[in-house]
Amino acid sequence: MSKPVNNLEKIRKSLNRRNRAEKRFRWYGLVAVLIGLAAVAVLFTDIISKGHGAFRITYMQLEVNYDQDLIGINNLTDPEQLMLGDWQAIPKVALRNQFPDVSGRKDKRNLYKLVSNGAGFDLKDRLLANPLLLGTSETIWVLTDDDIDTYYKSWLDGEPYAARLSDKQVTWIHELHDEGKIRLQFNSNLFTRGDSREPEQAGIRGAVMGSLLTLILTLLLSFPIGVSAAIYLEEFAPKNGWTDFIEVNINNLAAVPSIIFGLLGLAIFINFFHIPRSVPIVGGLVLTLMTLPTIIITSRAAIKSVPPSIREAALGMGASKYQMVLHHVLPLALPGMLTGAIIGMAQALGESAPLLMIGMVAFIVDIPGGFSDPATVLPVQIFLWADSPERAFIEKTSAAIMVLLSFLIIMNTSAVWLRKRLERRW
């Protein structure tokens, strides 16, 4: 008779143990999640704290004079004159007027270094856009050199970094600051210009366009091919050794390091088919090879998740296999397929290794306008900037990372949104 009582005691004992184990297990999970979140938080704080400065850049106010004799130009429509004109003389003269006390070769050279060496060309562009300005003068905000920019920002933040500036340059900056003739402005160059060796003139437009062109090609190629392959393998292919072999190989391809795809692209597209290097066509083809397995695998999973009862219903109504797929399986699998495609695209957007192999790592200033223009892509641009010695590129690198991350976040969010939107319940 005492047996049931004993059992109850045993159960109670084990119950305590089980409850403790469960509690522990929940804690492990919670800690794991917190570690993950902390890592993301650190990453974002680091990138944003380093990169937010790059969205503003230092300008100084100068009284410029578009003097015909100074530039050596009298006709704005003559390309030769435009090419030979001494445009940099405009800011130089303006600087001398701003600081009339400066004398001596060395001091003057330091003085000229206050403005960006592209400032003259900016003024040329302005003059070409407003030809009436020729021969007149105006007060205008001019882009400063990256060293000035770095110092001014760091000084505003309370930790002046003057390693690359002379004492006199620092004094001039403070004079300008006291007169209100130096300020931070929104850095539109970052979004409108291509790459440059001068940090203050460098922008990500070229890389963004390159990424866009490459991704368009990747999507146009990999989505139809991947979805067709998935449909064939799931719905039409006979189940035999061959299809098993293909399935294993597709899964293996998804795990192949991406740089191998770069080598493949180099060997096939460039060396064999002689497509020029560094162009989005090759980039798109290589990234297509890379994303195809991902798209095929996710599409197959999406097709598999369509309930068999729907297929039976369609076939039972006298739909042919093709109609069953087109009318029922595809619409139901589409959200999953799109999600897979977008995630594949996000992967391709963040990929740099295979593109290094096919020459998309070149220094390209011009913004690509088509699929056959030399281009680079965002992650490679980040790699290039991270490799550059100028201090101002540090914040540029982080800013480019922020842009890349925001593209990725947008793509992943739209994947979730699309899935929610298109998902049908049954």
Next chain:
Amino acid sequence: MNPSTSNPSTSNPSTSTDAASPVKGAKPEAMQTLEVSDNEATVGKCFTDKPKMSMRNVNVFYEDKQAIHDVSVDIAKNEVIAMIGPSGCGKSTFLRSLNRMNDTVEGCRVEGKICMDGEDLYAPKLDVVELRARVGMVFQKPNPFPKSIYDNVAYGPKLHGLADSRVDLDEIVEKSLRKASLWDEVKERLHQAGTGLSGGQQQRLCIARAIAVSPEVILMDEPCSALDPIATAKIEELIEELSQNFTIAIVTHSMQQAARVSHRTAYFHLGRLIEVNPTEQVFTMPAHRLTEAYITGRFG
């Protein structure tokens, strides 16, 4: 082979015998009686004069496993034939071979002759699309398409090009829904999702979908097994009405349902057709000991 002494309880079928646990000593004997020999012929009236569908020596295999052994039976026009039997006896497999749904099952092979109006359904030149337009099917689980009620019913007619105009199609949809006695419940919300209906309504929608293409035969694979008694009663009522225009073959787990809706009942056992007889006879005077054992609830 068939010692009547092995089952003393056959004499009083009215007792609700607990099939799962007979007396300990009787168990081996009881098991023995459930076996069936290879050369045992089907008992009862298998054949009719002018069959709508006729099956002769049908064998169905899944890979190497034989699921149906040598089944021969006719289905008359406008009759409701119920197929009953314990789980795994092959009744669904047999039903699905009547409109070649088994074609979609990997490794499934059908031998023998299945004819409708004298035409061999397994002839190489026969198109399954046409066959399935003539032999409709309603499945165990209600499986409306995740589309609107209207589109569910209109799917078949659209597929086979049966409607010449939008008005025509509207008419077919209304007629089919009326026949499935669903019209009054859904006429206000034809363009809402068919999956939003209750289980019983969904199954009636599936029936409406099947009859929208005016098939000659409707196969029903346990159409009520996922439904509550009230919905079941509605479907059974519907089957009776439909039998005026259609030939119906229904697989069911419920003997009461078979007794209520069918004209003839076929009893399957371990892949063999044991007995086919008018329903009343099967349930009052079963001709075969296995049929009797099953309907009295000794196993199943």
